[in-house]
Amino acid sequence: MNATTVSVSTRQRLTLGASLLVLGGATGALVGFVLEYALSLTTFNGFFGVAAHPGEPIGILIMAAVGMILGVVAASTIVAESLHVEVSDDEIILRWKGVHVRVRKSLIHATHVGRDIVLYSRAGAELARVRLAPGMTLACTLIHHGYPAPTPTELGEGDFSPDMSGLDDRDQQLAVARGKALRAGNDDIAEILRRQLVARDIMARDRKTSRTGVITEFRRLQPIPSRSA
Structure with a gap:
């Protein structure tokens, strides 16, 4: 391969x-x-x-x-x-801190590479999201293997908010549990909880507020237009 x-x-x-x-x-x-x-x-x-x-x-x-x-x-x-990304003509594999995420190319409709690498489904859900190490470049690699060219901004950039008041009780429980897992260094558990939030149409991303402080922002799923052939 x-x-x-x-x-x-x-x-x-x-x-x-x-x-x-x-x-x-x-x-x-x-x-x-x-x-x-x-x-x-x-x-x-x-x-x-x-x-x-x-x-x-x-x-x-x-x-x-x-x-x-x-x-x-x-x-x-x-x-x-640290993050290791393996890109092939069939799939993308991401590994970091004991977490292993595999996404088939056929499921990826759009990509973003910035502070995070984000892979989106046709419906706009985040199939994967992980923080990139400074200096890591993936755009050319994704294009080389035939993936959608990374967008300069994230999908729904203006819709992310740290306010959890718009989330229902179950969503808030998952968000709080994910935050605790991240602070404890349990990235594998945090990734599982992130996927559970995605399944409930809630996207979550983490942003540093200081050297050690991190704030989590959320947005509800907003489908993206179909990619032209």
Whole structure:
């Protein structure tokens, strides 16, 4: 099967790895120094001279090495959990944080690539939606494999709102449960709940309000015009 895989670039991986390596080493060294200082206030004489006094180099170097190892592990985990998109002439497969979404090409009537990649059905329902990593480009890949050219704006862009008052009780329960799953890092559960909302004609998208804050917006399904042949 002729397929193209799009994921975090090698440059991004190297930048992330180097950044967390340096950060981990510096943090480890700082922790080592603080630990040595704290131990110096006691009667502890060190392990064979290691960490016997503040600034003792071997203890600091050991902690720095531990921090660097943890930094590499963290970088590897982030890359492994980042979005991987496999586009073929028959289907699109999206994988991230333990989530696996497969959408047949025949079901995709329109696409959008921006902060998110969104795949729409003929009726305008969102078959898939997931946040793109900075720098990820998919438009050319989708066109190359014969998918609809991505639209510059999302379907129903002006209809999204964080106000849940227009949702019925069941929709609100699903929306609240999805928010809790996202905050807990359970993206697989959040994806299942997103699909349940879509089945009830409610589209949900997440927008960052700060470095750690996220707000979810909703819109009701609005069918899109048929694509010309």
